[in-house]
Amino acid sequence: xxxxxxLCKAHGNLVAVRDVSLSVSAGEIVGLLGPNGAGKSTxxxxxxxxxxxxxxxxxxxxxxxxxxxxxxxxxVGLVPQELALIEDLxxxxxxxxxxxxxxxxxxxLRSRAREALDLVGLGDxxxxxxxxxxxxxxxxxxxACALVHDPKVLVLDEPTVGIDPHSRNHIFENLExxxxxxxALLYTTHYMEEAERLCDRIVxxxxxxxxxxxxxxxxxxxxxxxxxxxxxxxxAIDPALLxxxxxxxxxxxxxxDASLEQVFLHLTGRELRDAK
Amino acid sequence: xSAFVALVRKDVRxxxxxxxxxxxxxxxxxxxxxxxxxxxxxxxxxxxxVPFAVVDLDRSDISQRIIxxxxxxxxxxxxxxxxxxxxDLVRKGKVSVAAIIPQGFGxxxxxxxxxxxxxxxxIDLHFDxxxxxxxxxxxxxxxxxxxxxxxxxxxxGDAQAIAYLRDNVARNxxxxxxxxxxxxxxxxxxEQVQRQRHSNGTADVATPPxxxxxxxxxxxxxxxxxxxxxxxxxxxxxxxVQFILLMGVELGVGLLLMRRMGLWQRLRAAPxxxxxxxxSRIAAGTIVALLLIGGIFAAAILLFGVRIEGSVLGFVGVAxxxxxxxxxxxxxxxxxxxxxxATRGMAIVLTLLLxxxxxxxxxxxxxxxxxxxxxxxxxxxxxxxxxxAVTWRAQGLDAVxxxxxxxxxxxxxxxxxxxxxxxxxx
Numbered sequence: 001x002x003x004x005x006x007l008c009k010a011h012g013n014l015v016a017v018r019d020v021s022l023s024v025s026a027g028e029i030v031g032l033l034g035p036n037g038a039g040k041s042t043x044x045x046x047x048x049x050x051x052x053x054x055x056x057x058x059x060x061x062x063x064x065x066x067x068x069x070x071x072x073x074x075x076v077g078l079v080p081q082e083l084a085l086i087e088d089l090x091x092x093x094x095x096x097x098x099x100x101x102x103x104x105x106x107x108x109l110r111s112r113a114r115e116a117l118d119l120v121g122l123g124d125x126x127x128x129x130x131x132x133x134x135x136x137x138x139x140x141x142x143x144a145c146a147l148v149h150d151p152k153v154l155v156l157d158e159p160t161v162g163i164d165p166h167s168r169n170h171i172f173e174n175l176e177x178x179x180x181x182x183x184a185l186l187y188t189t190h191y192m193e194e195a196e197r198l199c200d201r202i203v204x205x206x207x208x209x210x211x212x213x214x215x216x217x218x219x220x221x222x223x224x225x226x227x228x229x230x231x232x233x234x235x236a237i238d239p240a241l242l243x244x245x246x247x248x249x250x251x252x253x254x255x256x257d258a259s260l261e262q263v264f265l266h267l268t269g270r271e272l273r274d275a276k
Numbered sequence: 277x278s279a280f281v282a283l284v285r286k287d288v289r290x291x292x293x294x295x296x297x298x299x300x301x302x303x304x305x306x307x308x309x310x311x312x313x314x315x316x317x318x319x320x321x322x323x324x325x326v327p328f329a330v331v332d333l334d335r336s337d338i339s340q341r342i343i344x345x346x347x348x349x350x351x352x353x354x355x356x357x358x359x360x361x362x363x364d365l366v367r368k369g370k371v372s373v374a375a376i377i378p379q380g381f382g383x384x385x386x387x388x389x390x391x392x393x394x395x396x397x398x399i400d401l402h403f404d405x406x407x408x409x410x411x412x413x414x415x416x417x418x419x420x421x422x423x424x425x426x427x428x429x430x431x432x433g434d435a436q437a438i439a440y441l442r443d444n445v446a447r448n449x450x451x452x453x454x455x456x457x458x459x460x461x462x463x464x465x466x467e468q469v470q471r472q473r474h475s476n477g478t479a480d481v482a483t484p485p486x487x488x489x490x491x492x493x494x495x496x497x498x499x500x501x502x503x504x505x506x507x508x509x510x511x512x513x514x515x516x517v518q519f520i521l522l523m524g525v526e527l528g529v530g531l532l533l534m535r536r537m538g539l540w541q542r543l544r545a546a547p548x549x550x551x552x553x554x555x556s557r558i559a560a561g562t563i564v565a566l567l568l569i570g571g572i573f574a575a576a577i578l579l580f581g582v583r584i585e586g587s588v589l590g591f592v593g594v595a596x597x598x599x600x601x602x603x604x605x606x607x608x609x610x611x612x613x614x615x616x617x618a619t620r621g622m623a624i625v626l627t628l629l630l631x632x633x634x635x636x637x638x639x640x641x642x643x644x645x646x647x648x649x650x651x652x653x654x655x656x657x658x659x660x661x662x663x664x665a666v667t668w669r670a671q672g673l674d675a676v677x678x679x680x681x682x683x684x685x686x687x688x689x690x691x692x693x694x695x696x697x698x699x700x701x702x
Binding site: 073074077078081098100101102103142146 | 548
C-alpha cells in the first residue's frame with residue numbers, strides 16, 4: 001500500500017536520509033524505530049508529502065505521492081507527534097475542519113467526523129473543547145483528526161507520548177481495529193514495548209539508513225544466543241560447568257525471550273545520540 | 277465548503293473567539309483615538325495661555341505699557357521677573373519664552389519707528405527649544421503690542437520723540453529744501469495737536485493715537501461637508517491604521533508560531549497548495565481587519581460624532597484595500613522572519629515607523645520638506661489620507677481611487693513576494 005524506494009534527503013550539507021526503502025501493506029502495522037537523529041522525522045515527512053525527496057519516490061496504492069495539492073496525499077493520514085489540535089474549537093469542529101481540508105463536506109463530513117470520534121471513544125465529548133481533555137483524550141482526538149478522511153495509510157509519529165497506560169492501551173486497541181479493517185499503519189516510536197505489542201514488522205533506521213527491516217522473530221534471531229536469552233537453571237551447578245550445560249543434557253527452562261530493546265541496542269549501539 | 281473557505285473561517289473564528297485580544301484590538305484604538313482627538317485635534321474653544329516671562333531693564337513708560345498690554349492679552353500668562361530668574365524658568369520648562377527689554381528701549385524704539393538708519397533696540401528672546409513652535413506666536417504678538425504702544429507714544433504724547441525727529445530733519449543738509457520744509461511742518465502740526473490734547477484735557481486714554489491693527493479676521497473651517505471639522509475623525513483614522521498594522525504583525529508572528537506546531541505539519545500533509553494555505557491566511561486577516569475597522573469607526577460614530585460625510589463606498593474601499601495590505605504585510609513578515617520573538621520586535625519597530633511617517637502621531641506638515649515628499653510614498657499616509665477624505669473632508673469616491681489602487685497594487689506585490697519567499701519546508 002505504502003512503498004518508498006531509494007529516498008534521499010539532505011538539509012544543507014547534512015544528509016538526513018540516505019537511500020531509504022520500505023513498504024507497508026494493507027492490514028499491516030510496521031514499526032519505524034531509530035535513535036534520535038536517525039532520520040525518522042525526515043522519512044515520515046517524505047512519506048506524507050510534507051517534504052520533497054532529493055531522490056527516490058513514494059507511492060500510495062500505486063499512486064505517486066508528491067507535494068502541494070497532489071491528490072495522493074488524500075490517501076495518507078498523519079498523526080503528528082505534537083498535538084495538532086485547535087484548543088478553541090470543539091472536538092467535533094476540529095475533526096470537521098481537518099476533514100474539510102480533504103474535500104469532505106456536508107452530511108458525509110459530519111458522519112465521518114462522528115465515526116472517527118466514536119472509534120477513539122470520544123463520541124460523548126464531541127462538543128467539548130480539547131482544552132478540557134486529559135492528555136490521553138487529546139492524543140486520541142489527534143488520531144481521530146487523521147482518520148476523518150478515511151485514508152488507506154496512517155502514519156503515526158510517536159502518538160502515545162506522555163500518556164497513561166490506560167489511554168495507551170485504548171489507542172493500541174484503536175490501531176489494531178484499523179489494522180483489522182485493512183489500513184496500512186506506519187508507527188514510529190521510542191517505546192520498544194509498543195513496537196513489540198503492535199508491529200508486525202520493524203524497520204530500524206540509523207544514520208539515515210535502514211539497518212534492519214524484518215519481523216520481530218527474524219530480528220531476534222540476529223542476536224548472538226548468549227546475549228539474547230536468559231535461563232533459569234535448577235540444581236546445584238558448578239560454575240565451571242555452565243558452558244557445557246546444554247551438551248550435558250541438564251534440564252533448563254526459558255523464562256524470557258530476547259526483548260526488542262536488546263535487538264535495537266545491538267543494531268544501533270549504546271551511544272547516546274542526544275548529545276550530538 | 278472548500279478547504280480555502282474552511283481555513284479562512286477557522287482563522288476568523290479563532291480571532292473572534294479570543295475575546296481578550298479582540299477587546300484590546302477594539303478598546304485600545306478607541307481610547308487613544310479619543311485622547312488624541314481631544315488633545316491634538318482642531319482649535320480649542322479657549323486656548324491655554326502661553327507662560328511668558330518679561331525682564332524690564334528699561335523701566336520706561338513705554339516698556340511698562342507694553343508689559344501691561346501683554347498682560348491683558350489672554351494669549352499670555354505674563355510674569356515680570358529679574359533676568360536670571362526668568363532664564364532659569366525657561367531652562368526648567370516653566371515658561372516658554374523670556375523676553376529681555378533692554379535699557380533705553382522706549383526712546384530708541386520711538387526713534388527707530390520713523391528712521392530706518394537709526395540703530396534698532398534689540399529684545400533678546402530666550403526660548404525653550406522643546407516649545408520652539410510657541411516662539412513664532414510670541415514674536416507675532418510682541419510685534420502687535422510693541423507697534424501699538426510705541427506708535428501711540430510717538431503720536432500721542434512723547435514730545436521728545438517728535439522733537440528728536442524734527443531736529444534731525446532740520447540738521448540734514450542733504451535733504452531737499454522743499455521736502456525739509458514739508459516734514460518740519462508735519463512735525464510741528466503733530467506737536468501742536470499733542471499740546472492741544474493735553475492742554476484741553478481731551479487725551480483719550482482708552483483710544484490713544486497711534487498704529488492699530490487695521491483689520492479683523494473671521495475664521496471659516498473649509499470642508500465639503502455640512503458639518504464642522506471633527507478632530508476625532510482624523511485621530512480615529514490614525515489609530516485605526518496603527519492598530520490594524522499591529523494586528524498584521526501578530527498575523528505574521530502567529531504563522532511563524534504555527535510552524536513550530538504539529539498543526540502546520542497536518543496542514544502540509546493535506547492536499548493543499550501553498551497558495552491555498554497562505555492565501556487563506558491573507559483572506560482571513562483581511563476579514564478580521566475589516567471587522568476591526570468597522571468596530572473602531574462604529575465607536576467613533578456613536579461616541580464621538582464622526583460621520584462618513586463623503587463616499588461610503590470610498591470608505592469601504594479604503595478600509596478593504598488597507599485591510600488587504602495589512603494582511604499581505606503580515607504574511608511578508610512571516611516569510612522573512614526567522615523566529616517569532618525576533619520578528620515581533622522588528623515588525624513593531626517597522627510598524628511604528630510607518631505610522632509616524634503616515635502622519636498618525638503628528639501632522640506631516642511639521643516634517644522637513646524632504647520627509648514630507650517621502651511620505652507621499654508611505655502606504656500608511658495613503659490610508660490615513662483616504663479615511664480623512666471620505667470622513668470629514670466629505671470627498672467623493674474619485675478622491676480615494678488612487679490610494680485604493682496603490683494599496684491594492686502594493687498588497688498584490690507583497691503577497692507575491694511573501695508566497696515566493698515563504699520557507700515551506702522546515
